[in-house]
Amino acid sequence: MAQEPRIDVETRAQGVEASLSSEQVERVAEALGQQGIWFATPPEREGQARRPEVVWELVGDRPHQGYTATGRAAVHLAEGHDALTRPLILADGFNYGPSDLDALWRHFNKPYAKGTPGFLDQLRKMGIDVVLLGFDQRHVAIQANAGVAVSAVLRAIEERRGDDPLVVGGVSMGGIVTRYALARMENDRIDHQTDKYFSYDSPHLGAWIPLVLQQLAYLHESLSPRSDGPGQAELIRSPAAQQLLWGWVDSADYSGPVTSASPLRQEFLEDLRRVGWFPMRPYKLGLANGTGNGSGPDLPPGTPVFDLQHEALQLTARIQPDMGELQNIGVVRFGAPVWTSATSHVAAFDGAPGGTIDLWGRFADAAGLPIQDRFRRSAFVPSVSAIGLARDPFQWQSDLYLDLGDLPKDETFLDAFCCDAGNTEHSAPSRPLIEWFLEQLAGW
Template sequence: MAVNPRIDVSTSLATSGTDLTPEELAELAATIASDILFTTDIGLPGERVPDETWHLPGERAHGTAAVYYGNGRTHLEKPFLFADGFNYGPSDLPALFNHFNAPYESGRPGLFDQLQARGYDIVLIGFDERHTHIQHNAEVARAAIVRAIQERVGTEPLTVGGVSMGGIITRYALAKLENDSLDHQTGTYLSWDSPHNGAWIPLILQQMAYFFEKLSPAKPGEPSQADLIRSPAAQQLLWAWVPDAKYSGEVATTSELRTDFVRELADLGNFPQRPRLLGVANGRGDGTGRPLPAGEIAFDWQALVASATARFQPDRGTEQRIGGMHAGLSMRRSTTTEVPALDGVPGGTLDSFGKVADAIKAKISEDYRSGAFVPAVSASALVYDPIKWDVDPNLNLLDLVGQDPERFLLNEVAFDTENTEHSAVSGVLAEWVLDKLSDN
């Protein structure tokens, strides 16, 4: 009988020594950063002032749109709506604009500048709480779509999409509008490294976020280390998720928030049916991942009263060691069963190992800091079960695109030539988007 992917944690007491004294606890807490883990730095502070700002009310969430008119216009004519992605707290729309408008080649304008020169009006959709439920923020995206239709002069179809989770939010919003028999007037949908079938943060690192959070609590009123990983958005996006440092059980169905969202999206037809569906992946498409040896130690931190060992995810198998941690007398060791080695697969990367190592001041090789966050098989919306993950994440997707395009739920997809940082704007991806949008 097939075994579903799972994690098992053994908790024990050290055979010698004593538990931590208040002084040792204080000393340990002082060495561990309390900053929230797994956030992504989308860009530097932006200086471009939007031509207009919209308040976007939803029933369960709120947001803001920053509008930048194209071709020196003072009105909306050719809307390009683009939603912010997975992170904690409110969106920083000036930084988002700056990120996607940074020159990707010397002497070449940024992507947004080029879109504006071609007549597109950039409408960035931001959220007051990026970490809340996808369905809630989809109400914000829906409000932006409705407002754009109302404000638009003429009948130019909308282009709607987003980066990272923003692509999932707008995917859901458009599909829901169609299900409600409302005309979203969108001709093209575009996702940028969006985890259509789920994202990946190593299970051992999720556990460490919970474990060390208790040893170095955040200041009152500020988010703590594990607040992003326990958020509704993380539960809905991550293929494998654990609720705490002690959890043993199946990892792909741990949270009902994910299983319910996947089911709800399927009931809506998975994708909107009327727009042309485009997507780009920050991962390579030829099946070449990053050289991270499955099962090997990524970092091993030893202190007088605490320790932490993190291994790259082993490739399936039964009760494979992924690491452990201890503080005082409390010791934990974790193993996984039938979990694929996702750290080194082709995909948009996140410095997850680096972020955790930095938080506890562990030494880590620069080559080991980053692993796959959005596998290319997910960003390209390859057809497979998003819960079972019955797929080889190292597939040569370029061959599939040419030979069997119906294996993808997106109509057209582009891959980067290297496994670049999640949401990065490379020349390859930017030029592909510009080329496809010029077909409108």
């Protein structure tokens, strides 16, 4: 039987302020760098955002544990349409705070090939009305924002002229929110009138943020707490992060299992199974920003990304090692050790094929640390997760580097999927993915 992946903090950060002088605490905090909320993705600012014909203000159709989420949808009618006719709902992904629907338009409509219109403009030329769905709090529980998605589907049905079916899905977490929403509607016998469901680099089995970076966010927050807003680890501790991340820790000092550290993830997966796991009626499409050939980024397991030595201060952080017992992933030392951390039975997620994110690079830039270009980006949504490999979310990591080229149909929860030609940026509108998706919609 496989050992449960875990993390062990060998020297605890608790009480660092008492063991170090105020100057030493300040220097450690300065070495950790980044202020503000760690891992929050800045909005897309380049390019023009089209003005929507109408914006729907939305309220979740039901509360989740007493909280009713809210959001809005920007409706961009297809060329030649004066009313909603063939709606495609694209839900926003995971981040902190409210969605920026103009930024979402700019992101998905930026040219992915010279001389080619953006993805959303191509949809509109095909006679498809684009409905961009956003949430006022992207980091709250997925079930809460799924209520907003249900309201958007019902509003689209109500506003639609004619009886063309819907296409419903989303990017990143948005694909999980809409997956749950459609499955819940089916479980409740509510007709969602959706012909196709799609997920764009969505973590069906889980997403990955390096455990050492999660811990350093907590450590930085304890050394340099903010009084004017959310702390540095606020995104990591959010309900949505706990539900989505395959490995999660709740503090810099946490020791124990990492797949079952959060009850919110267990509860969400049980809730998802209760409503049917996936919606059954729509044809289910998956797009993965990672390759399908088993080849990931060049990130050798256990390699130090940062190895800062400054007077008595040492800061070391490593690429996630591959399995093993008590594999060191990070050290903070000021004369005597302040904090050391090691993992056991954790797979080499950082270098897995998948949609990538520049978490290591952002940390380096914020802390003013040198970093090799190849270490800037690591896997965020492994390809096997984005294509919905038929695995238990708590066990799937053994297949991270699986070649998906000849995958039998019953080995995925989806009906069809497409992997990218390279391990591209998470959620990026790349040519192979967009052209494949447009082909899937051509006969709709």
